[in-house]
Amino acid sequence: KYPRYFRQMQNKLAKEQRKLSRCKNGSNNRNKQKIKIAKIHEKIANQRKDFLHKLSNQIANDYDIVCIEDLNMKEMGQSLKLGKSVTDNGWGMFTTFLKYKLEDRGKSLLKIDKWYPSSKTCNVCGTINTELTLKDREWTCNCCGTHHDRDWNAAINIRNEGLRMLA
Secondary structure, eight states, rough: OOHHHHHHHHHHHHHHHHHHHHHHHTTTHHHHHHHHHHHHHHHHHHHHHHHHHHHHHHHHHOEEEEEEOOHHHHHHOOOOHHHHHHHHHTHHHHHHHHHHHHTTTOOOEEEOOOTTTTTOOOOTTTTOOOOOTTOOOEOOOTOOEEEHHHHHHHHHHHHHHHHHOOO
8 A cells, every 4th residue: 555655746746846937047936946846856755765664674574585576667667557656656666675674684585587477377276367468457267267366366476486486
């Protein structure tokens, strides 16, 4: 449940940027307005860092081995529909925080390859559903008939792949 700090401050930021666009170049008021906008950006960044530090600390305290999917967030951030949301969540920063906190505690972080079909593989029988699209959030396996939530199934498959890599 990520709080979406950029989305919360988006209207205020847009208002301040509109004020900046009306200021004359080189004026004192323009410089003051630039500082206001910089403070808003800094507040968003600090809120994001605080949330990610707390979450990574909680995970590092609770678990000995953490398995995550090695996603290319830069490409996902260029999507027209998901761009702001993907860049707002700070995934790269989160993985960096999680990695160093786990290493400090003598624990390990395993990254699963981004091409591993975690969502499309049935966690019960291992069959890969090739017809699954991104908008399909739930699906039923053709072989064993198990009904899957896409994200929950992917989490189980990532855990199983991480344990297989560890062994």
